[in-house]
Amino acid sequence: MAHPVSHGPDPRDGRVYDMSKDLGLAIKVALATNRPLLLSGDPGSGKSSLAPYYARENGMRYYEHVVTSRTQATDLLWTFDSVRRLADAQAHRSHLHDAEYVQPGVLWWSLAPESAHSRGGMLRPSHRHDPLDRFYKEHQAKGAVVLIDEIDKADPDVPNSLLVPLGSQEFTVAETRTTVCREPHVSDHLIVVTTNGERELPQAFLRRCVTFTLPSPTHESLLRIAELHLRFEGVKWDGRTRELADVLADELMAARQGPDAQRNRLPSTAEYLDALRACRALRVRPGEPDWELIRTLTLAKSAQQDR
Template identity: 55%
Template sequence: MNAHDKERDEGGPGARGRSGHALPDRSDGAVYVMSQEIELVVKVARATGRPLLLRGRPGSGKSSLALYLAQTNHWRYYEHVVTQRTHPQDPLWTYDSVRRLSDAQLLSTRPQNARLDDAAYVRPGALWWALAPESARRRGRDLGHGPDDTCREPFEEINADRRGRPAVVLIDEIDKADPDVPNSLLVPLGAHRFTVTETGAGIHAEEEQDEARLFRHLVVITTNEERELPQAFLRRCVVLTLPDHDEQTLVRIAVRHLRHWYGAVLPEHRTLASALARELGTVRAEAEQFGLRPPSTAEYLDALRACITLGIDVSDPEWEWLKHCALLKRQQAVGEEW
């Protein structure tokens, strides 16, 4: 740990965070412990223009890395959370065909020269906003053509003072979708361009003519390995697997969050964080015994927050209860006591 890291861990001038006792959501991107490996892989992804594919257990910090990078570097931020219902083009755009059909039926009662504006039914996705924000606001219309129907930017408040800066795009849990989804991203991510099928609008990176800016954006894609990703997609990514954190790293992460939560790191909180980190090793072994998923770093932080709030120590009888509901999460049989 270098001097700057230690200063931040101890809550010195290098620390980022809020004072007071508010407990902000950890997904706000304010706190993250960056290892040298993560820092290097992020640089490689930006230098090569390749997406950064993050592997690791749920709760290992995959999704929060994108937010942290955007906030720390003051970059624009967009995200798309993949589900089983995600269509291949959704990270790029969606099209409201149901509303268009309804409007077309109403239009049949109007004069024959009336026509629909297909662009009005287009909603730009996260990747479109990152590559071409001005085009996204116009829904792909050419300058000076079509009605003044601008699209509101997602994460508008976050990005209000970040226009013209690089963008971070999070495509979260891509393994939940069919293989068509990652395959559909190969060309847009590689060539920085795509075509909106319903309108024929060609979208390309708005600063592509500037060679120095070609690879300034960062696309972070996460997977929980629920299904295998296509080899063609993997080949085009820079890949990093986030490991389970060891005891020392857990305490370091806890100290950063304690500073962010409370504005200072009390000695008793540091002692509790260390005790919980040691206890987590035992709990992980117990989880394997029951055939359960081992608790993650996020769940360790939840347990730490709960212990501080409720005044529970690992030596207290209540710890056994908290361990099962916050870490092990084993389904309790009827009548069973912990």
């Protein structure tokens, strides 16, 4: 029976993932040591997909925050709407309560959901479920997984500023002076941090993480991943489909190992899946007239030239 297909090529719905034994052990070490798991590896290698997969497989709450160059460390803990508060003050609203303008971030919801509901006990709970939990279930799970995606895009001060709240699993909301700490009923708490290596991370942050680098794709791993995804999408994994996946795996490995590999961006597993889906949908096979254009569009993307 075919599973429902999620919208978009990268849904982050946690339904399909090729979990290696080594990566599984790295997760266990991170949980045992209460340390964040720092994942590195090529873009498109599956770093961001691990967290939702682990959360779904283990019935855990799931939160994510995609880091940008403007991200501040406090954004993962809480935000304060000072603009709305000022507007309310100018409108002479009486009995202003700073807690009304506090929005808990992903780490607050994951560590202390009951506190987040009531803004640290200062308000009546206003939600029946976590608004940031992407896999909300009727019966709230005790454990949580947090994805902090592409932390290398942030200023170096951001990972340094997260050292204390990640290490102690406690922080204080400046505007309300509310102390937030991990609640006793929160059992497993896994924080997955990803980096593409665009910027070197502070050594102090690296020392406080369990680090794991996803290996480069192999011919065998590409076929495994292709089968997992296509079977989930309801595609029959027959001889013809496997043969196409096999030929495309050869093409990707050749592109990654060829003479231009050092100068060009290496094609990823995600782009291999794009090529496979395109060839199936358009009924094109390597060597046919349209193949070279599909290869250029998916596997052998050339760097954009400066004008």
